[in-house]
Amino acid sequence: MIRLEKVSKVYARGARPALDRISMEVERGEFVFLVGASGSGKSTFLRLVLREERPTSGSVFVAGRDLSRISQWKVPYLRRQIGTVFQDFRLLNNKTVFDNVAIALQVIGKPRHHVMTTVPETLEMVGLAGKEKRLPHELSGGEQQRVAIARAFVNRPAILLADEPTGNLDPTTSVGIMRLLDRINRTGTTIVMATHDDEIVDQMRKRVVELVDGQMVRDQARGVYGAER
Amino acid sequence: MRVRFVLSQIGNGLRRNMAMATSVVLVTFISLTFVGAAILLQMQVANMKDDWYDKVEVSIFLCPVDSFAPTCAGGEVTEDQVQEIQAVLGSEALSDYVDEIYIETQEDAFAAFQEQFGEQDWAQRITVDQMQMSLRVKLVDPELYQVVADEVAGRDGVEEVVDQRTILEPLFLILNRTTVMAAGLAALMIITAILLITTTIRLSAMSRSRETSIMRLVGASNLFIQLPFMLEGAIAALLGALLAIGGLWLGVRYIVEDWLAGTVQWVNFVSTSDVWLVAPILIGIGIALAAISSLVTLSRYTKV
Known part of the structure; x- marks a missing residue:
């Protein structure tokens, strides 16, 4: 690989x-x-x-x-x-958890329905179900890193x-x-x-x-x- | 999804840099107004040339009885001399320049004179004998007056050759100088506009560097990252161009059409329909400004 x-x-x-x-x-x-x-x-x-x-x-x-x-x-x-995760999470602080993950799909032109189904799936997988509308600063460090991992992995x-x-x-x-x-x-x-x-x-x-x-x-x-x- | 995403990016960018975006709009507005004004002035000059050069002619004044001009030493012009001058004007060499020749006799001149000044007291005392005979020459191209003048001036029986165009020259000179001034200011303002747009895009790119670095990380293409910045600049410049067109339209509508055209009736002024001819040029320049600035800036600040 x-x-x-x-x-x-x-x-x-x-x-x-x-x-x-x-x-x-x-x-x-x-x-x-x-x-x-x-x-x-x-x-x-x-x-x-x-x-x-x-x-x-x-x-x-x-x-x-x-x-x-x-x-x-x-x-x-x-x-x-390639998905990438960093020590400092690198999230967009003015965007919700959902948007932070969705951006990875949006910028590569995935259709809307794909974004609407894949992002919640991935958030559930990383253990953040129900926190889609939170902003990064409302989350703990571990949760923020889970958002970053979701963003890295959402595109499989x-x-x-x-x-x-x-x-x-x-x-x-x-x-x-x-x-x-x-x-x-x-x-x-x-x-x-x-x-x-x-x-x-x-x-x-x-x-x-x-x-x-x-x-x-x-x-x-x-x-x-x-x-x- | 993509279009919506790009649009929301542009919206964010413009909102975050409101003051800068406004200044870009205003600078483009002013610079393009000057560009437009320069073009309209030149259209005006062309208009006037079209109108007047059709009417202007070269007058060859022939010697009257009591002229002191050296070529009139032989006294009043003779029939032979008139025919000789007409032959020169009709010759092969001048056929490309001369369109039409006609003779204004003393009687014709007197009639024209009476028509113009007949009601004045002093004009009553003028007699036909005091009028001057002349040849009127219409030129194919009025700008080539000198060629004809050189052939005719100095011949016996010719007192003076007058180009009516010279009466108009000062006016054209003023209009042309004004055009140069407007164009010069436009050039300065365009440089300012480019610098300002460049700075705006740079600021916008820096304030969003975190976002763009993340977008790059998840595989956004170069174009996709740069497009919002380019469009931001383009939208601001386009707004400026539209304002300039609006300003010129108002100016022409209310100052030229309503006021100048009413006051000075012997001139055929530019109209609002001319503004619509200029409009695409201004929009083109506005977009070109934004494009140049984007290219210069973005290649440096948002590299993959």
Whole structure:
């Protein structure tokens, strides 16, 4: 589903590369944790997959396509196959929960009846049934993140990228979010989640890829956060 | 769904940037009013040229009895000289320029004079002998007066060659200078309008950067993200153009048609129907203004 071949990314000339010759592959339906300290290259990894950045060298393949060879105007179509969730939720504060989720369908031209049925379905799935008319600031952090996940998933993308989705949440709430991501993963959606929440990684026992200073130092099936444990 | 979504985006954008949108409307309004005024002035000039150049002619005044002009040293013009001048005007070389020639005899001139001034006391004492004989030449193109004048002036029996067009020139000069002024102001105002629209779109894009970044994230196409901003600019510019058309229409209707045309009756003035001819041009310029500004701004501020 996602394949990196000797991918390097250097932001400023002469600086240490953010990613250094990374090669790895994520299969369809996999759940992968991307772990490492801040600045280890986790976010750069995700940005490359979203084609918000281009690699300095090497190639990135997403859903069978070489991202360096798709033209600029096709990038939106690539992103329609990828849902994205962030630590800071990135919701529109002046729009209701329903509208925040619906926007993902509206901007890609889905018909109205499709929006009217799919959005409530997805909100129910993430556990927000009955809160359609709320505004983001009326919700708890965990609920806001569920809205963000609903927005990322409402279009049923093949891939879901999550950049520290539990970073702003307390442990109990985080567990709820992880259950939700696990459910989404079971529908066949490939998930790549960048995190430094060791408890969660240890509990889930999924594949773990560890980055240190832009280099991949570990790729472990059913792994834990720290290798030494 | 999509159309509705875009429309609601535009509505939001315009409401959030009400003051800026209003200023765009006003600046476009003023600049396009000047553009329109310049065009109408030129239409007026063309109108007047059409009307008057048909009537103006070159008068070749022939020597009267007591002229001091050097070419009149031989006294009053003779029959031979008149025929010679007519031959020159009718020659092959001038046939492309000269449309019609006729002779105004002393009697004709006297009749015209009497008609114009006959009721005045002093005119009663004028006799036919005091009138001057002349040749009246109608030109194919009145602007090419000089060609004909050069051929005829200085010949024996010709006292003076007068181009009636020169009487009108000062008027055209004023109208043309006014056009240049209006066009100059229009150019300045258009630059202001472009800068203002650019700033407006930029502000609008920045105030909605969060929204656009999210739209981009969920796979909105470039056009879809940029369209609301472009249309915002276009709608404001279009409103300005419509105001300008309205302003010009009112101006022509009440100042030119009602007042000028009533006061100065010998001129054929532009009318409100001319304003409708100018209208599409103004709308076109307004839309072009918005389009140029959008292109410049959006490629920088809402990139995928």
